[in-house]
Amino acid sequence: MSHHVLEARGLSFAYPDGTPALQDVSCRFVHGESVGIVGANGAGKSTLLLHLNGLLVPQAGEVRVGELPVTPPTRAQVHRTVGFVFQDADDQLFMPTVEEDVAFGPLNMGLPADEVRARVRAALEAVDALPLAARAPYRLSGGEKRAVAIAGVLAMAPSILVLDEPSAGLDPAARRRLIGLLRSFSHTKVIATHDLDLVLDVCSRVLVLHRGRVEADGPPARIFGDAALLARCHLEPPLSAAAPKQ
Amino acid sequence: MSRIDAALRDLRSLEALAARDTALARLDARAKVVATLVFIVTVVSFDRYAVAALMPLAAFPLALAMLGELPARPLLRKLLFAAPFAVLVGLFNPLLDRAPMLAFGAVHVSAGWVSFASILVRFALTVGAALVLVAGTGMNTLCVALTRLGVPPVMTTQLLFLFRYAFVLGAEAARTSTARELRSGGRAMALAAYGPLLGHLLLRAFERAQRIHLAMLARGFDGELRSLRALRWSTRDSLFVAGWSAFFLLVRLVDLPQWAGRALLGAAP
Numbered sequence: 001m002s003h004h005v006l007e008a009r010g011l012s013f014a015y016p017d018g019t020p021a022l023q024d025v026s027c028r029f030v031h032g033e034s035v036g037i038v039g040a041n042g043a044g045k046s047t048l049l050l051h052l053n054g055l056l057v058p059q060a061g062e063v064r065v066g067e068l069p070v071t072p073p074t075r076a077q078v079h080r081t082v083g084f085v086f087q088d089a090d091d092q093l094f095m096p097t098v099e100e101d102v103a104f105g106p107l108n109m110g111l112p113a114d115e116v117r118a119r120v121r122a123a124l125e126a127v128d129a130l131p132l133a134a135r136a137p138y139r140l141s142g143g144e145k146r147a148v149a150i151a152g153v154l155a156m157a158p159s160i161l162v163l164d165e166p167s168a169g170l171d172p173a174a175r176r177r178l179i180g181l182l183r184s185f186s187h188t189k190v191i192a193t194h195d196l197d198l199v200l201d202v203c204s205r206v207l208v209l210h211r212g213r214v215e216a217d218g219p220p221a222r223i224f225g226d227a228a229l230l231a232r233c234h235l236e237p238p239l240s241a242a243a244p245k246q
Numbered sequence: 247m248s249r250i251d252a253a254l255r256d257l258r259s260l261e262a263l264a265a266r267d268t269a270l271a272r273l274d275a276r277a278k279v280v281a282t283l284v285f286i287v288t289v290v291s292f293d294r295y296a297v298a299a300l301m302p303l304a305a306f307p308l309a310l311a312m313l314g315e316l317p318a319r320p321l322l323r324k325l326l327f328a329a330p331f332a333v334l335v336g337l338f339n340p341l342l343d344r345a346p347m348l349a350f351g352a353v354h355v356s357a358g359w360v361s362f363a364s365i366l367v368r369f370a371l372t373v374g375a376a377l378v379l380v381a382g383t384g385m386n387t388l389c390v391a392l393t394r395l396g397v398p399p400v401m402t403t404q405l406l407f408l409f410r411y412a413f414v415l416g417a418e419a420a421r422t423s424t425a426r427e428l429r430s431g432g433r434a435m436a437l438a439a440y441g442p443l444l445g446h447l448l449l450r451a452f453e454r455a456q457r458i459h460l461a462m463l464a465r466g467f468d469g470e471l472r473s474l475r476a477l478r479w480s481t482r483d484s485l486f487v488a489g490w491s492a493f494f495l496l497v498r499l500v501d502l503p504q505w506a507g508r509a510l511l512g513a514a515p
Binding site for chain 1: 255258259261262264265384385386410454457458460461462463464465466467468470472473474476
């Protein structure tokens with residue numbers, strides 16, 4: 001089995017106040033796939049993503065990255081393989097300069113300074129943000145912050161990218177650049193989003209979550225063409241998709 | 247932009263200054279930390295009534311600010327921001343210690359006023375030097391240097407988190423304050439509303455801090471601080487520490503302003 005395969009089996013999780021966030025969720029993401037996870041607010045999208053990266057530990061069921069079970073002892077290895085881009089870039093960018101922020105992950109991996117600098121440069125070039133290297137992150141625009149947050153994850157050279165609401169808060173031009181960027185990555189991508197048009201542009205498969213359960217799993221054309229499914233899950237068809245046939 | 251927002255941006259801009267390539271930034275952070283510690287020990291070791299004798303020590307923060315090409319205005323603003331604490335500490339000295347100490351013609355100055363002035367000078371020197379140290383080094387590199395100097399990592403990590411999360415708390419406070427002002431109709435907030443507001447603010451800041459911590463964990467943070475700027479101690483750093491330490495010792499042992507005054511008046515031995 002490829003170590004790029006990411007799999008959740010019978011995953012359940014409830015928050016401390018008892019709210020069930022995930023109930024018996026099983027899904028599998030294979031090498032090179034781009035999968036969109038969609039669902040209404042509170043459907044469990046972010047909670048599922050946090051499990052895929054080992055930031056949350058399953059209360060029932062398991063998550064595996066290839067042969068590696070995602071548990072607290074394997075968390076460091078998981079973080080190297082599964083890169084997580086957070087919903088709010090401001091949560092991720094906390095170093096004084098862009099260069100230092102992108103270097104944060106590689107430095108924690110114990111890489112030598114020369115390699116860290118090379119990775120920082122390559123990651124910033126990949127997201128077209130090299131001129132921002134000396135800037136303070138808090139002075140960047142929303143789109144620039146998002147690009148730098150992605151660079152911070154790319155610098156760790158993960159095989160799998162997990163992105164939580166990557167287009168949230170971006171203006172149309174920045175969103176279009178982000179879509180181009182995501183399409184250019186050969187990584188396995190798991191993207192939780194409300195932006196169904198982004199899913200249509202980037203993903204070859206859609207997973208619909210509803211009240212913590214997998215409601216549907218399939219190609220975008222079939223999922224977004226199912227008006228009843230979308231209505232049941234409090235979703236609407238993407239604007240760029242053809243109107244679903246009744 | 248709210249005052250809280252402006253203050254936060256001001257503080258962040260101070261740290262961002264450290265990212266520039268200056269003579270001060272090129273020094274090993276440990277050398278700057280050691281020299282600053284010797285400086286602070288020297289300042290506090292003076293007699294409680296010392297004022298003029300402390301003045302030559304101002305050369306240290308001023309020289310560092312010049313080496314770091316640091317702008318004076320933001321540093322002075324932060325110094326003034328913290329000044330009320332120093333005033334509070336020395337406020338009662340003139341009331342409690344009324345013995346005459348100096349006389350300028352018919353005007354007598356009590357020992358309390360002299361010690362109050364001494365507290366203000368010490369405050370300006372030590373806090374000024376600390377601000378220059380942060381602005382010329384950066385908090386992250388500073389904490390790495392402290393760890394390398396033997397400070398327990400748990401303390402330096404806490405220090406760094408305290409600094410980072412101060413921004414988190416400040417940002418949440420700025421949002422809450424703006425939201426309240428927009429719906430207050432210009433009226434002052436009732437005292438009873440402060441409790442829920444502060445509780446709400448702390449919960450929001452706590453949640454945000456948790457998300458930041460998760461983001462750090464996701465990028466491999468294991469509790470150890472690391473910096474892109476490798477710390478390399480060179481002869482230049484040794485000379486920096488030795489030179490400034492010798493100067494501090496000279497200022498401590500010889501009252502330079504008094505000596506200069508006597509020399510000018512032709513009374514020097």
